[in-house]
Amino acid sequence: MSGHAVGETIIICEHVNKWYGDFQALKDVSMQVKKGEVVVICGPSGSGKSTFIRTINRLEEHQEGRIVVDGIEMSNDIRNIDAIRREVGMVFQQFNLFPHLTVLQNVTLAPLWVRKKTRKESEVKAMELLERVGIIEQARKFPGQLSGGQQQRVAIARALAMEPRIMLFDEPTSALDPEMVKEVLDVMKTLARAGMTMLCVTHEMGFAREVADRVIFMDKGQIVEENTPEEFFNHPRHERTKLFLSQIL
Amino acid sequence: MATDVSQPQARAPRPSIDLIGWLRQNLFSNWWNSLISMALLFLVFQTLSGLFNWIVTSDGWPAVANNVRLLLVGRYPPDQTWRPELVVAMIALLLGLSGGLWRGIPLALAAGFALLILLLGLIALTLPPDQVAPLVPTTLFLFGSTGLVALGVAVAWRLGNLLRWPLVVAWIVLYPVAILILRGDATTAIETSLWGGLMLTLILAVSGIVLSFPLGILLALGRRSNLPVIKWFCIAYIELIRGVPLVTVLFMASLMLPLFLPSEVRIDAVVRAIVAVTLFSAAYMAENVRGGLQSLPRGQTEAARALGLNVVQTTLLITLPQALRAIIPVLVGQFIGLFKDTSLVVIIGLTDLLGMAQAINTQPQWLGIAGGVWRETFFVIAVVYWIFSFTMSRTARQIESRLNVSH
Ligand SMILES: Nc1ncnc2c1ncn2[C@@H]1O[C@H](COP(=O)(O)OP(=O)(O)OP(=O)(O)O)[C@@H](O)[C@H]1O
Numbered sequence: 001m002s003g004h005a006v007g008e009t010i011i012i013c014e015h016v017n018k019w020y021g022d023f024q025a026l027k028d029v030s031m032q033v034k035k036g037e038v039v040v041i042c043g044p045s046g047s048g049k050s051t052f053i054r055t056i057n058r059l060e061e062h063q064e065g066r067i068v069v070d071g072i073e074m075s076n077d078i079r080n081i082d083a084i085r086r087e088v089g090m091v092f093q094q095f096n097l098f099p100h101l102t103v104l105q106n107v108t109l110a111p112l113w114v115r116k117k118t119r120k121e122s123e124v125k126a127m128e129l130l131e132r133v134g135i136i137e138q139a140r141k142f143p144g145q146l147s148g149g150q151q152q153r154v155a156i157a158r159a160l161a162m163e164p165r166i167m168l169f170d171e172p173t174s175a176l177d178p179e180m181v182k183e184v185l186d187v188m189k190t191l192a193r194a195g196m197t198m199l200c201v202t203h204e205m206g207f208a209r210e211v212a213d214r215v216i217f218m219d220k221g222q223i224v225e226e227n228t229p230e231e232f233f234n235h236p237r238h239e240r241t242k243l244f245l246s247q248i249l
Numbered sequence: 250m251a252t253d254v255s256q257p258q259a260r261a262p263r264p265s266i267d268l269i270g271w272l273r274q275n276l277f278s279n280w281w282n283s284l285i286s287m288a289l290l291f292l293v294f295q296t297l298s299g300l301f302n303w304i305v306t307s308d309g310w311p312a313v314a315n316n317v318r319l320l321l322v323g324r325y326p327p328d329q330t331w332r333p334e335l336v337v338a339m340i341a342l343l344l345g346l347s348g349g350l351w352r353g354i355p356l357a358l359a360a361g362f363a364l365l366i367l368l369l370g371l372i373a374l375t376l377p378p379d380q381v382a383p384l385v386p387t388t389l390f391l392f393g394s395t396g397l398v399a400l401g402v403a404v405a406w407r408l409g410n411l412l413r414w415p416l417v418v419a420w421i422v423l424y425p426v427a428i429l430i431l432r433g434d435a436t437t438a439i440e441t442s443l444w445g446g447l448m449l450t451l452i453l454a455v456s457g458i459v460l461s462f463p464l465g466i467l468l469a470l471g472r473r474s475n476l477p478v479i480k481w482f483c484i485a486y487i488e489l490i491r492g493v494p495l496v497t498v499l500f501m502a503s504l505m506l507p508l509f510l511p512s513e514v515r516i517d518a519v520v521r522a523i524v525a526v527t528l529f530s531a532a533y534m535a536e537n538v539r540g541g542l543q544s545l546p547r548g549q550t551e552a553a554r555a556l557g558l559n560v561v562q563t564t565l566l567i568t569l570p571q572a573l574r575a576i577i578p579v580l581v582g583q584f585i586g587l588f589k590d591t592s593l594v595v596i597i598g599l600t601d602l603l604g605m606a607q608a609i610n611t612q613p614q615w616l617g618i619a620g621g622v623w624r625e626t627f628f629v630i631a632v633v634y635w636i637f638s639f640t641m642s643r644t645a646r647q648i649e650s651r652l653n654v655s656h
């Protein structure tokens with residue numbers, strides 16, 4: 001365990017249930033995340049990891065249970081949802097950069113239109129972030145001209161430009177060629193060490209061991225096991241966890 | 250700081266082949282290939298020589314030359330000719346300025362336009378003296394407009410970005426201003442029933458395109474809306490219009506519309522035609538835009554929403570621009586179709602370019618010419634339609650390749 005500065009609780013999920021039609025994708029999911037914590041979520045394909053992480057910024061709607069993010073209760077009120085989205089950044093498996101905008105425009109878009117900052121302010125901030133993720137030379141290029149690893153780092157910078165208090169990562173390295181995984185993980189590690197609250201769906205167990213405060217294992221829409229990385233990897237309690245670890249490690 | 254990647258790379262060396270080599274490789278590589286090539290070349294030669302022969306020997310050309318006015322502006326009062334001329338001059342100047350400012354595609358368009366009007370002026374001067382005389386003012390005007398294009402380019406080249414916003418505004422207000430100029434003020438109102446020829450065709454086409462574009466986008470967005478009333482209205486509208494031919498919509502607009510309105514309200518015939526063309530085109534536009542929107546990956550909307558952009562911002566900044574780019578070729582195809590379809594207004598009593606050609610054919614002075622003057626007039630208007638359509642499709646192709654570079 002890496003022992004990040006841990007403060008008050010910033011995400012609360014209580015008895016969250018979600019259905020896609022008749023199929024229940026999340027079953028009574030309860031968990032909490034404290035400020036500054038890094039939580040890794042893993043589990044077999046189709047276990048509901050993406051669905052869960054996406055309920056936290058309402059890309060998926062849950063039908064039962066309670067979700068509170070940074071003191072804001074998730075409801076159907078669009079103002080609450082927008083308020084939560086301003087505080088929560090998200091990085092996707094497929095990057096989802098905006099191909100018709102340059103790298104710089106991708107990063108400045110939300111600060112300009114959502115935070116209503118001036119162009120100058122947002123560009124200065126954007127260049128600073130691009131420098132932090134190591135792609136400042138590419139600022140005027142279009143996403144299609146970058147490698148996958150570079151695109152994912154732009155996506156991280158784009159999310160950070162909103163100065164979020166929480167970052168969600170949904171398999172950020174799964175679509176990358178092996179040689180590019182490290183550059184993205186390095187950026188994420190730096191972010192974790194800087195005290196960002198992070199919720200990462202990932203199968204990069206090295207990353208989990210190194211920076212995670214907690215690992216959550218999901219299966220069939222449920223949280224099966226939740227523990228520190230050390231305990232989780234060395235002394236898994238449940239059979240399903242053991243099976244999963246034996247397959248992945 | 251930033252390096253520009255759009256710089257051209259060193260070109261790959263081109264395989265150099267001389268003409269004979271090229272011919273051998275492409276047209277005469279084996280005996281049957283040679284046979285087909287010979288047959289096709291013969292056909293092309295026959296057609297072209299026939300065409301040339303007809304152009305030189307035909308005695309029907311005066312029908313076109315004497316009626317240039319009708320073909321261009323219809324029965325628009327001759328003493329008011331300065332109005333359409335003023336509009337053309339404004340377009341010439343704006344084209345020139347845009348060409349000088351943005352270079353690239355606008356410059357090509359400006360150059361093409363200048364060349365075309367210069368050519369028209371020169372052709373007019375080659376006519377027999379008795380035919381040239383009445384055309385002299387028009388010819389001078391054409392040369393003047395060519396000069397305006399050049400002037401615009403020169404001015405914008407110097408002033409540069411200073412002109413950017415004024416120019417954008419100028420293009421936007423050009424349409425309403427042009428209509429006002431052509432319509433005249435209250436004392437000299439020029440009835441739209443006098444509008445005709447190419448002028449009417451262009452007004453109908455430009456109005457249809459300019460108005461159906463936003464309407465189509467709204468319909469497409471409405472069809473994807475979560476609000477059932479809006480959604481079903483849009484679907485009903487789109488499917489209804491797409492299920493009937495333009496002729497029907499034109500008839501509806503010109504014959505049925507008055508039935509729904511109080512009898513003292515009379516809607517201008519040209520306005521009715523514009524309404525019909527717009528309503529018709531918007532339905533197709535909507536389906537094209539919807540196709541573009543659907544072709545986008547879901548992740549685009551999700552990423553935008555996750556960043557906190559609201560629905561309107563997501564649509565205007567993320568999905569719509571991408572969707573419209575994706576459908577440029579389809580849109581231009583549709584615009585070209587609309588441009589040509591405006592010729593259907595003949596059936597509701599308007600005389601656009603096609604209508605004028607037909608009217609000229611029935612003028613008594615050509616009755617003596619064997620076979621009439623159909624060939625000459627229709628050949629000329631075909632060329633006019635082609636020039637506009639070809640320009641649109643070329644421009645679209647250019648824009649497309651520009652956008653591809655920036656991806
Ligand atoms: N839009 C949807 N409609 C219906 N079922 C869905 C939808 N999205 C996900 N599901 C189902 O919900 C379950 C959980 O999906 P989810 O994407 O959350 O899994 P995951 O754990 O992220 O898997 P992976 O590792 O493959 O990304 C799966 O069985 C999936 O088929």
Ligand SMILES: [Mg+2]
Pocket residue numbers: 049050051170171
């Ligand atoms: Mg997933």
